[in-house]
Amino acid sequence: MAPTPGRPSEARVARGERARLLVRTPSVLIGAAVVGFWIVCALFGEWIAPHDPVFDNTFPFSEPPTRDHPFGTDTNGRDVFSRVIVGSRDVLLVAPAATLLGTVLGTALGLVTGYFRGAVDDILSRIVDAVLALPLIVIAVLIVTAVDSRSTWVVTVIIGVVFTPLIARTVRAAVLTEAQLDYIEAARLRGEGSMYVMLKEVLPNVMPPIIVEFTVRLGYAIFAVATLTFLGFGIQPPSPDWAAQINEYWNLIDPYWWMVAFPALAIASLVVCVNLVADGIREVYE
Amino acid sequence: MTRYVLKRIGLAVITLAVLSLIVFAIAQLLPGDVGRAILGPFATEESVAALNRELGADRPIVVQYLDWAGGILTGDLGMSLGRQAPVWEVLEPALVNSMKLAVLAFLITVPAGILGGVVAGLRAGRPTDRTITVAGLSLSSMPDFVTGIFLILVFSIWLGWLPVTAQWEDGAGPATQVKHLLLPALTLTIVLFGYIARVARAGIVEALNADYTRTAYLKGLGSNQVVRRHVLRNALLPTIAVVATQVGYLVGGLVAIEVLFNYQGIGLLIYNASQQKDFPLLTAGVLVVGIVYLTVTLVADILYGALNPRIRFVRAE
DSSP states (O other): OOOOTTSOOHHHHHHHHHHHHHHHOHHHHHHHHHHHHHHHHHHHHHHHSSSOTTTOOOSOTTOOOOSSSTTOBOTTSOBHHHHHHHTHHHHHHHHHHHHHHHHHHHHHHHHHHHHHOHHHHHHHHHHHHHHHTSOHHHHHHHHHHHHTOOOHHHHHHHHHHHHHHHHHHHHHHHHHHHHTSHHHHHHHHTTOOHHHIIIIIIHHHTHHHHHHHHHHHHHHHHHHHHHHHHTTSSSOTTSOOHHHHHHHHGGGTTTOTHHHHHHHHHHHHHHHHHHHHHHHHHHHHO | OHHHHHHHHHHHHHHHHHHHHHHHHHHHHTTSSHHHHHHOTTSOHHHHHHHHHHHTTTSOHHHHHHHHHHHHHTTOOOEETTTTEEHHHHHHHHHHHHHHHHHHHHHHHHHHHHHHHHHHHHTTTSHHHHHHHHHHHHHHHSOHHHHHHHHIIIIIIISOOSOSSOOOOTTOOHHHHHHHHHHHHHHHHHHHHHHHHHHHHHHHHHHHTSHHHHHHHHHTOOHHHHIIIIIHHHHHHHHHHHHHHHHHHHTTSOHHHHHHHTOOSHHHHHHHHHHTTOHHHHHHHHHHHHHHHHHHHHHHHHHHHHHOHHHHTSOOO
């Protein structure tokens, strides 16, 4: 539908409708509220938390939850409640960054394989298949060991790289269908170069599945970061990051359950709610 | 059918070869100097050079790869640096353990997931369906070790019903083994339930809307008979595919769970090998995980093709 002056284009109308649908789904609203809460904590944690999560270690060690310390204290005498509040920061930095990296690389890879097909597609698809034969954690552990670094940014890049084949596959499927359409043929006949066709014609029209992939992978990225941190790769103590806390104290789960239970609940709440929102977005696009 | 099977096997072999290349490349090329990576930054030049010579890491890359790959094909996976024993000796018991856990988890998860999915599908759109679907997906999205921690908190610490670790004493009977494995298995059930239920549900919904179901009703068959004879069979087909992909996770992706429950499976082995920089053990472990996954998906593909003739004539992507 050609844009008529004064009337919003079809795409704008569709976006508005989708947004309205999203706002009306209860699960999405609950999910967004919880995620929003954690984002606020990540940004303003120091002001919200009653005590300093890293350096304020003057409280009695290893106390179960009390009125003063609703989540108890840890073996270093720090207030667990404050640590849980601030602990959302690292995860909420690393996971979206990794997902973004994976989405960008995956989209590029998917565009190239889906558009050019042929030998390039075959070879790259085999590589994608091979990488997908391994669970994420296994590849991540292998690469982290080979690179021999526990830096958070290395972990971010690794997760992003490992997501790339997954996302590439979805993008490739979408590009395959899109590339058959007439307007692509028309562009080629006009003499447009491949880069132009891919970026200006195909890409805007495969954005919906890419957006859905991003939101779905985001939940998975949080899962991956949490698991790698729990295993000791990535975010290190004394960071109050939730998985790092679990890494420190899970051995002591009996009897110091509160040092592990509350960070675990925090992770669970974040991941579940991100997935609620992602599911909502996915349903709206289908 | 034979052509389909052969094609699938061929693809699997190629993928395996590519996988071995990738694993080798990561382990040998990324660290730069393998000897240095193992011995650390404080080792002397001579000891690093000596280790490199011993490991054969000073030979051309292609030769190293062919040597390694050739070894695997003949069953020689090299020597574990940390344990000073042949890799396979260390790997095999871990693999067996992982299989035990996978089988137990499988036996609980698959029926539960299918049941949940079928119930949700038969009542699609109604509250029961929404509850099962949302609950399933929410529980699936939680990291496995988080679910494991919750289960430990409830069943081990609070209720005291089940042991915290999955380690049993040598010579323990199957009942004791199962008791120790129950918590990890239940954790896995919770993690995987959502996926399996979702696919089973989708299959049921699709089957319920299909023409052959309408025909069955029009023929005069009662609800129960229709569901049992026609709907279930077609709904279960896609479930096989999903279950197969989860097996890869079950045999090797359980690093976090095995660490949490201190279970000597292949995931924990890979983790320990990584801590000790035991590259031969690490790469062999990773490769074995990949092999298991490829084998299982191959079997599932063939099974799927056997049960659903339509698939065989679609060009393999």
